[in-house]
Each structure stands twice: as structure tokens, then as C-alpha cells.
Amino acid sequence: MRTPRRLICALGIAALGMFGATPLTAAAAGPVFVTQTRTVSTPSPNFSCRPYGDSFDVLSTFTVELDSIQFYEGSTLVKEIRHVDFTGTLYRSDDLSKTIPYAGKFTRTFDPATNTITITGLSAYTHPDGSGMFAVDPGRTVVNPPTVISDTGPTRIEWQMAVCAALAAE
Numbered sequence: 001m002r003t004p005r006r007l008i009c010a011l012g013i014a015a016l017g018m019f020g021a022t023p024l025t026a027a028a029a030g031p032v033f034v035t036q037t038r039t040v041s042t043p044s045p046n047f048s049c050r051p052y053g054d055s056f057d058v059l060s061t062f063t064v065e066l067d068s069i070q071f072y073e074g075s076t077l078v079k080e081i082r083h084v085d086f087t088g089t090l091y092r093s094d095d096l097s098k099t100i101p102y103a104g105k106f107t108r109t110f111d112p113a114t115n116t117i118t119i120t121g122l123s124a125y126t127h128p129d130g131s132g133m134f135a136v137d138p139g140r141t142v143v144n145p146p147t148v149i150s151d152t153g154p155t156r157i158e159w160q161m162a163v164c165a166a167l168a169a170e
Contacts, residue, residue, distance in 0.1 A: 032070040039063045043091045049164035055094070058163060060102070062088025080110040090126070090163055098170035100163070102126040116149070118142045124159055126166065 043059035050057070064086035071079040085105050092098040106121035119141045139153015 029072060032068075032072065034066075034068040034070065036066045036068070037063065038066070040088075043089075043093075043096060045093075046090065047160050049160070049167070052161050052164045054164050054168050056167070057093040058160075058167065059091040059093050059096075060088050061091075062086050062102075077112050079112075082108040082110075084108060090167065092167045092170070098167055100126050100166050100170070102163075114144070116142055116144050123153075124156075126163060 039062070041061055043061055046058045046060040048057045049055075064084060067083040069081045070077060083105075084107070087101070087103040089099050090102050102124060103126075104122060104124040106119055106123040109118045109120075110116075111118075120139075122138045123141075139151065141151045141153065142149040
């Protein structure tokens, strides 16, 4: 036998010796992969611009693709990671002809044991004139719904203010 084959054989025998006839009952099942696409085509409430001095709300339509990886111990969900990618349109509630496009990419990790959700990545951006990024909300946000535990990026408030200003100027 060649040396590499002997090494592999020896490692296999050593592994059998360590585990012997003991059953491996703690082995976990592999992760579950789920992909979903959802579309909201009727302008629906997103947030209000009233706190920022405007008299309208922001409505949105969007298409979102969710790629989820779910980890289980038995039948119990122990972790879920969602990769989210969406595109859509933001509207003024008082004039649906006033719009700006928006999109986002982020990762949402849910930990059922602590009931926390961690969101990382670029969560929302807009390109009112198509020439460049208008508002960005990158960072890391941890929530225990409905309480925000930490937020290292710009807040949603800053993004909402920028969106309201852009829609007011349309």
C-alpha cells in the first residue's frame, strides 16, 4: 500500500476505535434550505412622514426574495438565517404619482433561544434619479421584539427622513 492510502486507512481504523460500536445519537440533521419570492403590488403603509414635518405617509410596493437556512435539533428550530434581497417603489400617500425606487439587501438571523433577531448589511437604499445612492442604512441591528438592543449603523429614522425629503421634493 502506498503511504497516503496507509495514512487514510490508519485514520479510519483510529476513528472506528474511538467510536467503536457506540451509536452516534447526537448527530444533527442537515440544515433546511427554503427560497421564497413575495410580491406586494398594491401600495401599502410603510411609515409616516408626520414626525419629520410632512403631512403624508410613505407607501410601498416591492418584490422580495428570501433565501432561508433553518437549523433544527429534532423538531425544534434553533437558528434561522435569511438572506433578503428586495426592490420596490416608495409612494406619497397623498399623491401616488410621486415615487422613488428603493431596494435593499440584508441578512436576518433569528435565535429562538434568546428571541433575538440580528440584521446585518445594507438594509435599504434609494436612487431617486438613477445616478447614485441616496440613503443608506448599513450596520448591525439586534432586536428582541419590539425592543432594539443595539444598532451600529445609521438609524431607520435617518433613512426615513431622507425618503420623506425626497418624496416632498418630487
